[in-house]
Amino acid sequence: MTSIKLKFRPSTTPGKEGSLVFQLIHGRSVRRITSEYKIFAEEWDEAAGRIVLPTLSSPRYVHLVSVESALQWEMNRLKRMVEESEKATGTVNLDEIIANFSPSLDAQDSVFNFIRGQIRHKKQLGKVRSAETYRSTLYSFMHFRGGIDLTFDMMDDGLMELYEAWMLNAGLTRNTTSFYMRILRTNYKMAVEKGLTPDRHPFRHVYCGMDKTVKRSITFIEIKKINDLDLSRSPNLDFARDMFMFSFCTRGMSFIDMAYLKKTDLNNGCLAYRRKKTGQLLTMEWTCQMQDIISKYKPNATRYLLPILTHEDGSERRQYQNQMRKINRQLKEIARMAGLPLPLSMYYSRHSWATIARGKDIPLSVISEALGHDSEATTQIYLDSIKSSEVDKANRMIMEGL
Incomplete structure (x- = not known):
């Protein structure tokens, strides 16, 4: 014994x-x-x-x-x-x-090493953004664990509740904690499929949904104010405004998709591209508003349609991130010049397009298809925040009578 x-x-x-x-x-x-x-x-x-x-x-x-x-x-x-x-x-x-005996965990059994493997796999598939979100989740979970690794069969509902409480105490929003939880849950399900652990349903008591987001849309009149600003003396502001308007004109195209648009994506009056996030193919009519923006800038020597990525030397990801930061910073100043009391960013163009489309009674299914969402439920999250703002407006009208 x-x-x-x-x-x-x-x-x-x-x-x-x-x-x-x-x-x-x-x-x-x-x-x-x-x-x-x-x-x-x-x-x-x-x-x-x-x-x-x-x-x-x-x-x-x-x-x-x-x-x-x-x-x-x-x-x-x-x-x-x-x-x-x-x-x-x-x-x-x-x-x-x-x-x-080795106190370190085997690569196959280790949660940390398993997620590291998934990060490498995402990079090999060219899914850089997904790899980055997986890495952020891993670092968060490692921080919570104090660097102490574990196996998947050690993950239970109590541990996940502790992790959620730890994140909330650190000031993260419910949408952010849910984001990390959903990525962990995806990796856990893959581990179950590989036979690394029986499914103990560790995420049953933590939040893995999506809360209504703060309204990040502006009206068509405000869009037009931004479009009509004379920014000819400020090239940086002018470029930021053009990128914002290009996104709006292309049904709220995300900035990463704009950056990687290729000249070959434009053919015979039709723009066709695949979303970086989902791989979904989207097509749209090429309009005069889009062409006016493109025509303002000299054709570049790269394969890209817009002057966002200017060098094809392996630094494209860094160029995209730097341009995103610069443009969002310039948009704050543009909002001030247009008299808009809000922190304008590229994301407002996407929300605004969806809001304006809804206001014109365009069916939810059509808006969802235009945005490239994989389900109408995702689109509904955009529009739920709009509904709540309308209720607030109605309440203010009622309160004026007091």
Whole structure:
């Protein structure tokens, strides 16, 4: 019979964290494995042989829960190694087990390594934006875990509720926490499909939906104000305004799709391109308003239609990001000049097109197709925020009578 227990070894320096050690006893043989985890003496219950968890409000709570779950995983792994040794040889060689035991997780079992693999896969497929969102999620989850990895079968509803609470306490909005949760859930489902864990439904008690967003649309009159501004003496502002208007004229085309539009996408009065986000093919009539914007700028030597990416040297992604920041900064000034008390950005063109289309009683299915949404539910999120603003307007009219 082999005994495996967790022990605490206090630090010789007062006030310092001590080490957590696995003690293995078989017959008269005693061996110890020092884990990579350390805790303070007051965080250890010697009689129970376990970590003492503080209150939920304690800044050490999440860290200690992570340590506890990681130690449990390592304890279970040691037990499996002992059982396998007994089945194979009829005895247990502690020295051999210690030599084969590694506290680090196997790449296949590790949540962190699994997501890293998905990031590499996304990059290979050319889905750079998806790779970036996966990386952001991984860094967030790693921060929450204090860098302590885990296996998918250690993910349960309690852990996910803790992660959600940690993000909300850090000031993240529900839409942001939901965004990270949905990416984690996608990776968890892939792990289930690969047989890495049975489905324990760890996301059943956390929010994975999409809240109504703050209204980010302006009226057609305000769009026209922006279009009619004389910015001839400010080339940077003029360019930012042109990109905003091009997006609006192309049914709220996203900036990344604008940046990567190719000259070959324009043929016989028709613009056809695939959305970077979904790969969906969108086609539209090429209008005089679009042509007027293109005609203002000299043809560039690249394959791209708009003067956003000006060098084909591998830095296209960085060029796109830099241009996005610059244009959004210029749009704030343009909003001020047009008398619009709001933080104008490229995204307003997309919301505004949807708002104006709805105001003209264009069917939801048509708006959804125009925006390139994969479902009408996504389009409805845009329009729900518009509905709430109309209710607010009605309420103000009623309040005026008080």
